[in-house]
Amino acid sequence: MDFSSKYLEKAVLEISGLPGIGRKTALRLALHLLRCDENEVEALAGSLMDxxxxxxxxxxxxxxxDRERCEICENPVREQALVCVVEDIRDVMAIENTGQYxxxxxxxxxxxxxxDGIGPGGLNLQSLLDKVEEGKVQEVIFALSGTMEGETTGFYIYKKLKDKGxxxxxxxxxIAVGDQLEYADELTLARSIQHRLPYEQSLQQNRS
Amino acid sequence: MDFSSKYLEKAVLEISGLPGIGRKTALRLALHLLRCDENEVEALAGSLMDxxxxxxxxxxxxxxxDRERCEICENPVREQALVCVVEDIRDVMAIENTGQYxxxxxxxxxxxxxxDGIGPGGLNLQSLLDKVEEGKVQEVIFALSGTMEGETTGFYIYKKLKDKGxxxxxxxxxIAVGDQLEYADELTLARSIQHRLPYEQSLQQNRS
Incomplete structure (x- = not known):
């Protein structure tokens, strides 16, 4: 692609550096921004810097x-002794949206x-280990992806915590609520059977 | 979605205002930017303002x-009397890439x-009409989309120019070069037959 403006070329190059955005989409976005008001573009650029x-x-x-400690940790109603281990903040948002935790x-x-070159040192885990040492934690729930990486990470943390009482x-x-059995993969179905619940308990969950 | 940071919320809101980008993609992009170095984000934000x-x-x-007149208009080798009418700069780039014009x-x-509320007044046409009045133009090529809007716009400009000699x-x-006849739509195929060329001329084109 030959650009008639080097500023346009620079912007397309920068935008197409974002994950999942190719050159054509980047050009489309840049042309959209050119049509926008200057204060709209300023608001976008400013929000990225903020x-x-x-x-x-x-x-x-x-x-x-935005502060030293997040709203969830600062909230006196939340149980500080119950810690749910997740990969990233999208998981926090998903669990918060259930309103059940x-x-x-x-x-x-x-x-x-x-x-990807990420070892145990790449995990933000020390603050949990410190809290455990200080006796502030009673239960840890692992809520990691069901992938190889998720299981490996879970097992690594499990080994660190298993003797701490x-x-x-x-x-x-x-099987997800609402899913049809025939479309479930075998591993999930096998686990579902293995970890079956007393029927009364499953009724209770559906009702709540 | 509940955000734990209002700056993150603002950034997601701004990014999802771009065409074709939803809230989930915007969040993914914002989290990517958070992982980037500050100077990378600065380069992106700066390029948008530039x-x-x-x-x-x-x-x-x-x-x-980047200047008062573009490189194509400034280029003394280009024929100023031959004007190709296009919708937007992506069309210019596509035609320039052929190297034939x-x-x-x-x-x-x-x-x-x-x-979309766009009338003839929304077209950047006056500079062409001025050039025609000044006798600087010999041929105008219409290279507009084959859509209803493209044909309407072409016909509007044609009426303005048809008595100017x-x-x-x-x-x-x-039919596109390399396309199979059976997959072409009927309108395109009909036009292809209607505007058929002498065989020798089509050979010449394929050879060039």
Whole structure:
């Protein structure tokens, strides 16, 4: 592609550096911005800089926050002794949206993935280990992806915590509510059968 | 979606205002930017502001340019008397990429589209009409989309120019090179037959 303006070329190059955005989409977005008002573009550019300069990681759990500690860790109603381990803040948002969880989180920020060069040192785990040492934690729930990386990371943390006298649990894996059995993959179905519940208990869950 | 940071929320809102980008993609992009170095985000934000503040429209043809007149209009080798009318700069880039066109352009910036509230006044056409009045133009080639809007716009401009003693032409519509006949739509195939060429001329084109 030959550009008639080097500023346009620079903008397309920068935009197409974002994940999942190719040159054609980048050009379409750049032409859209050229048609926008200057203050709209300013608002976009400013929000990107604010994002980078003002958003911090919560010192307690690693969640994104505008302050030293995030709203969830600061909330006196949340059970500080119940910690849910998740990969990233999108998982926090998904669990918060259910409205069913009253504990706090530990946001790892990554999963152990030798292929991507991420080892145990790449996890935001120390603040959880410190809290455990200080006796502030009673139960840790693992809510990691059902992938190889998620299972590896879960097992690594499990080994670190298993002798600390905590209750350790993992979110249930099984057939999604509303899913048809015939379309479920075999592993999920097998786990679903393996971790079956007393029928009365499953009724209770459906009702709540 | 509940965000733990209002700067993140603002950034996601701004990014999802771009065409074709939803909230989930916007969040993914925002989280990517948070992982980037600050100077990378600065380069992106800066290039967006430069785009808006420094890119001009060429006073002669409407193409995007960093200067008063674009490189194509300034190029002494290009035939100023041959003007190709296109909708937007992506069309200029597509035609330039063929390396076959030696004239200049008129970039309309839009097509007449009553549905979108764009009338003839929304077209960047005056500079072409002025050039025609000054006797600087010999031939105008219409290279507009084969849509209703493209045909309407072409016909509007044709009516303005038809009594000025110019050669007026339209790019050929037909079966694409390499396309199979059976998959072509009927309108295209019909036009292809209607505007058939002497066989020797088509051979010449394939050879060049």
């Amino acid at each position: 994002l980078k300069q003002k958003v911090k990681r919560c010192s307690s759990c690693g969640n994104l926050s 009253k504990g706090v989180y530990q946001v790892l920020g990554a999963l152990i993935s030798p292929m 905590l209750k350790l649990s993992s979110i249930a894996r099984g | 785009l808006k503040q420094k890119v001009k429209r060429c006073s002669s043809c409407g193409n995007l340019s 030696k004239g200049v352009y008129q970039v309309l910036g839009a097509l007449i589209s009553p549905m 110019l050669k007026l032409s339209s790019i050929a519509r037909g």
